[in-house]
Amino acid sequence: MPVEIDPVKSAQKRSDYDGFYPLGNLKRLSDAIVSDQGEVSVLLRCAYDEQGLPVMLISAEADVEVTCQRCAEAMPIKLALSATFTPKTARLEEDLVPSEYGLVEVNEYGQIDLRALIEDELLLAIPLVPKHNVEECAIKQQDMSWGQLDPAASEKPANPFDVLKSLKNSK
Numbered sequence: 372m373p374v375e376i377d378p379v380k381s382a383q384k385r386s387d388y389d390g391f392y393p394l395g396n397l398k399r400l401s402d403a404i405v406s407d408q409g410e411v412s413v414l415l416r417c418a419y420d421e422q423g424l425p426v427m428l429i430s431a432e433a434d435v436e437v438t439c440q441r442c443a444e445a446m447p448i449k450l451a452l453s454a455t456f457t458p459k460t461a462r463l464e465e466d467l468v469p470s471e472y473g474l475v476e477v478n479e480y481g482q483i484d485l486r487a488l489i490e491d492e493l494l495l496a497i498p499l500v501p502k503h504n505v506e507e508c509a510i511k512q513q514d515m516s517w518g519q520l521d522p523a524a525s526e527k528p529a530n531p532f533d534v535l536k537s538l539k540n541s542k
C-alpha cells in the first residue's frame with residue numbers, strides 16, 4: 372500500500388488499491404493499542420464523482436486490542452473506516468463539496484499522506500473509554516443493577532486502586 376498518493380493523477384488513472392499497512396508502521400495508532408502485531412487492511416478506489424471532483428473511496432479495518440478501562444485486561448475490537456475523501460486543492464470550491472466528503476490537505480507536490488489519513492481516522496474510531504461487556508469483563512460489578520446503569524459511574528476511567536478495591540470486595 373503506498374504511503375502517499377496523488378489523488379488527481381490516481382483519479383485520472385482510476386487506480387484501485389487492495390493492500391495493507393503493518394500496524395508497526397502506524398506509530399500513533401500502535402501507541403493507543405495493546406500490541407502492534409497485525410495490520411490494517413485497506414481498499415482504495417480513486418475516481419471522479421459526478422461533479423468531476425477527484426475522490427478517494429477508502430475502506431480500512433484492523434482487528435486490534437485495547438485496554439478495558441474496568442478490568443485493565445486486553446479487549447479485542449475492530450476499528451473500521453469507510454468514507455469518501457477529496458483533496459483540498461487551490462481550485463476547489465468548498466461550497467460544492469458534498470457534506471459527507473472528507474477534505475484532505477495536499478502537499479506541495481499534490482500528494483496526500485494516505486497512511487496518516489487512515490491512521491487518523493482509525494484513532495478516532497477507538498472508544499474514549501473502552502470496556503468489555505459486563506459478562507466478558509474480568510471485573511464483575513456487584514452493585515450493578517440491570518437496566519439501571521449509572522452513566523456517571525460508567526464513564527469514570529478505572530484507576531488501579533479502584534480495580535484492587537473491587538477485586539478485594541469480590542472475595
Ligand SMILES: [Zn+2]
Binds near residue numbers: 440441444502503509
Ligand atoms: Zn474488562
